[in-house]
Amino acid sequence: MDQHLDKKIDEAMQSLDGIEKASPRPFFFTRLEARMQREKSRWEVISSFVAKPIVAFACICLIIMINVAVILSSANSKNLTDQQNSEQATADEYNSLSAPLYEFVNSTP
Amino acid sequence: MNESELIALVKKKDREAFKVIVETWQNMVFNTAIGFLQNAEDAEDTAQEVFMQVFESVSSFKEESKISTWIYRITVSKCLDHLRKKKRKKRFAFIQSLYGKNDSLMIDPPDFFHPGVKVENKENAALLFKAIEKLPVNQKMAFVLNKIENLSYREIGEIMNSSESAVDSLLQRAKKNLQSTLKEYYLLLDS
Structure with missing residues (x-):
């Protein structure tokens, strides 16, 4: 049984000995050229669309708008943090002034 | 025409030189791809992608190895890409089949x-x-x-x-x- 199985496995392992090389269907180069042309024309359509003055102008406007929005939002947040800082400073100052008075009042018999 | 002259011409986008390259190595590329992918259509598709890559990246070929070695490397990497894509598709179809959207996949090739x-x-x-x-x-x-x-x-x-x-x-x-x-x-x- 084992010998029979080993023989079958050996036969399968040797089944690719002397294999002939496969080749593509005729006119491979013609099909390749047609595909390259298709891919090229697809990129040409995309690049010609992007290169249109109106599209380029719209893209530049969009980029400028995004930049302005980012600058404005960062300026707002800076103002807000400045305001928060001054409020915090006032609170700290008030605490440092009032604490000794509070302690003084509490410490008196 | 030797390999260096051929490569120099393809770098200048010469159609005839590229045709020589394709016709010289198309059987080698197709035979490797069919052995790897075990499907004639996929092998043809991959062979086309290999030569498109050859045409596009020939300017970066430094001739440190033989053309055939360089083309073999591209073939192997394209075959691996193809297998990865196929695996991804299979996994996606499997997930779809779990939700009952696609019943056609679970058949072995x-x-x-x-x-x-x-x-x-x-x-x-x-x-x-x-x-x-x-x-x-x-x-x-x-x-x-x-x-x-x-x-x-x-x-x-x-x-x-x-x-x-x-x-x-x-x-x-x-x-x-x-x-x-x-x-x-x-x-x-x-x-």
Whole structure:
């Protein structure tokens, strides 16, 4: 049984000995050229669309708008943090002034 | 015309020189791809992608290796890309089938019959190809290049960027794995 199985496995392992090389269907180069042309024309359509003055102008406007929005939002947040800082400073100052008075009042018999 | 002159012309986008390159190496590329992918249509598709890549990246080819080695490397990497894409598609279809959206996937592909195999070996070769499909990628690559492309260990090493001894060990492991997979198949067929 084992010998029979080993023989079958050996036969399968040797089944690719002397294999002939496969080749593509005729006119491979013609099909390749047609595909390259298709891919090229697809990129040409995309690049010609992007290169249109109106599209380029719209893209530049969009980029400028995004930049302005980012600058404005960062300026707002800076103002807000400045305001928060001054409020915090006032609170700290008030605490440092009032604490000794509070302690003084509490410490008196 | 020697290889350097040919490459110089293709770098200048010369159509005739590119045609010479394609016609010289198309069988090599197709044969490697069909051994790897086990499907004639996928092999043709991949072979076209290989030559498109050759045309696009020829300017970066520094002629440190032979053209054939360079083209083999592109072929192997394109075949791996193709297998990855196929795996991703299969996984996606499997998930879809779980939700009942796609029932067409779960069918195993039919046995692959290589057109160059002798008629008397056809059945055995189909079983062997089924086992090759299950090999880890590196072993599969080494085995296909050795058995189907008839390349020496040195040539395979150049393509895979590894030493001859590493190729030898890959092939030994591939043969062991194939034998055990074939054993399982035959036991299953006999039972």
